[in-house]
Amino acid sequence: HGYFTYDPGYGSTGSTQSSITYIDGDEGILTHRGYRIEDLAANSSFIEVCYLLLEGELPNKKQLAQFEKNITYHTMLHEQIARFFSGFRRDAHPMAVMVAVVGALSAFYHDSTDIHDPHQRMIATHRLIAKVPTIAAMAYKYSTGQPFIYPQNDLSYAENFLRMTFAVPAEEYKINPVVAKAMDLIFILHADHEQNASTSTVRIAGSSGANPFACIAAGIACLWGPAHGGANEAVLKMLAEIGDKSKVKDYIKRVKNKEDNTRLMGFGHRVYKNYDPRAAVIRTACHDVLDALGKRGEPLLDLAMELERVALEDEYFISHKLFPNVDFYSGIILQAIGFPTSMFTVLFAVARTVGWVAQWKEMIEDPTQRIGRPRQLYTGYGERPYLPIDKRK
Numbered sequence: 001h002g003y004f005t006y007d008p009g010y011g012s013t014g015s016t017q018s019s020i021t022y023i024d025g026d027e028g029i030l031t032h033r034g035y036r037i038e039d040l041a042a043n044s045s046f047i048e049v050c051y052l053l054l055e056g057e058l059p060n061k062k063q064l065a066q067f068e069k070n071i072t073y074h075t076m077l078h079e080q081i082a083r084f085f086s087g088f089r090r091d092a093h094p095m096a097v098m099v100a101v102v103g104a105l106s107a108f109y110h111d112s113t114d115i116h117d118p119h120q121r122m123i124a125t126h127r128l129i130a131k132v133p134t135i136a137a138m139a140y141k142y143s144t145g146q147p148f149i150y151p152q153n154d155l156s157y158a159e160n161f162l163r164m165t166f167a168v169p170a171e172e173y174k175i176n177p178v179v180a181k182a183m184d185l186i187f188i189l190h191a192d193h194e195q196n197a198s199t200s201t202v203r204i205a206g207s208s209g210a211n212p213f214a215c216i217a218a219g220i221a222c223l224w225g226p227a228h229g230g231a232n233e234a235v236l237k238m239l240a241e242i243g244d245k246s247k248v249k250d251y252i253k254r255v256k257n258k259e260d261n262t263r264l265m266g267f268g269h270r271v272y273k274n275y276d277p278r279a280a281v282i283r284t285a286c287h288d289v290l291d292a293l294g295k296r297g298e299p300l301l302d303l304a305m306e307l308e309r310v311a312l313e314d315e316y317f318i319s320h321k322l323f324p325n326v327d328f329y330s331g332i333i334l335q336a337i338g339f340p341t342s343m344f345t346v347l348f349a350v351a352r353t354v355g356w357v358a359q360w361k362e363m364i365e366d367p368t369q370r371i372g373r374p375r376q377l378y379t380g381y382g383e384r385p386y387l388p389i390d391k392r393k
């Protein structure tokens with residue numbers, strides 16, 4: 001029946017060619033279009049990184065201004081989309097809302113279905129980058145019962161998102177520059193990560209020629225899981241479960257003995273087996289944010305720092321090459337900023353949207369692209385005679 005390789009989890013299958021992101025897991029290197037993530041994090045804004053991922057080059061001043069204009073042009077949502085939210089229970093998980101509302105954009109932008117028109121492709125990518133933060137902030141507002149806050153386009157991407165999330169109409173909203181910088185950094189560090197599970201999902205969904213908004217909704221669905229984007233939420237749940245700094249060592253013992261398959265959430269990575277360069281950048285930012293916001297003494301965050309310290313010195317984690325990943329620190333920063341845990345994965349989705357659309361666009365423009373269609377190792381019955389219902393046990 002033809003030959004193929006059995007490769008569960010596709011750990012050794014190159015599913016595509018791509019010139020967007022490069023990872024060397026052994027060396028702890030991550031580059032976007034050839035630029036090191038450390039350099040981008042130190043010098044670029046998230047919106048510059050968006051341009052880089054989409055267009056292949058860092059923008060000059062004029063290109064950046066035009067790109068910012070193009071994105072902010074699309075930040076509003078149609079009022080009918082705003083009404084879509086009222087169909088959800090107010091305690092719905094915001095990722096469920098994200099999957100549905102981003103998917104629903106496909107019904108609002110029928111023109112985007114013409115994926116072979118480069119102009120329509122560009123508009124679809126801009127719309128997604130612009131509208132996903134607005135939807136994410138609305139999901140939060142809906143869960144709290146506060147009125148939606150509309151985008152303010154003279155703010156940066158991160159500032160606008162923070163304002164849409166945390167501002168309330170009756171009060172003046174002051175942006176804390178430390179918080180805005182940390183938010184922008186979290187967006188940069190999560191912008192793209194080559195063929196991870198959600199990006200591969202977007203590519204497979206898109207490989208059939210499906211509507212780009214529906215494809216990104218598929219990516220959001222995949223990201224939701226605790227082994228992927230849900231990890232930063234899982235970190236905070238784990239910290240709450242540990243409960244107290246004095247219980248850290250006992251919990252580590254449970255993990256090492258694999259009791260109930262307990263894992264240290266926010267530790268380990270499929271590709272980075274030595275260290276995750278994003279974790280190194282965000283670790284410093286995390287400590288800065290805790291200091292700047294005066295949150296260092298808070299029990300949960302204090303517990304996180306203790307866990308980091310104990311695990312980094314533990315022989316099991318060292319020998320298994322298990323280090324804190326980017327989500328360990330992003331979870332702690334987001335908690336310190338004041339996001340509820342249910343929003344953590346949503347923020348990952350906001351950041352990753354640019355990676356998904358850049359990869360989707362690259363795939364559509366790749367002449368070697370074929371529909372994604374893995375094979376399987378069949379383990380069921382061989383052929384057998386059909387059993388009429390009165391003969392069945």
Ligand code: CMC
Nearest residue numbers: 227228229231255263264265266267268269270320325327
């Ligand atoms: N805590 C304890 N032990 C672990 C952990 C962990 N977090 N991760 C892996 N191990 C152990 C595992 O038990 C196994 O041990 P042994 O060889 O003794 O049986 C060994 O390390 C290899 O594990 P694996 O499952 O083959 O590793 P993987 O590459 O398939 O898994 C992972 C990668 C990220 C799914 C995993 O490390 C994990 O579950 N981490 C916790 C969840 C998490 O933080 N995920 C975020 C990943 S980064 C963000 C993203 O991409 O979305």
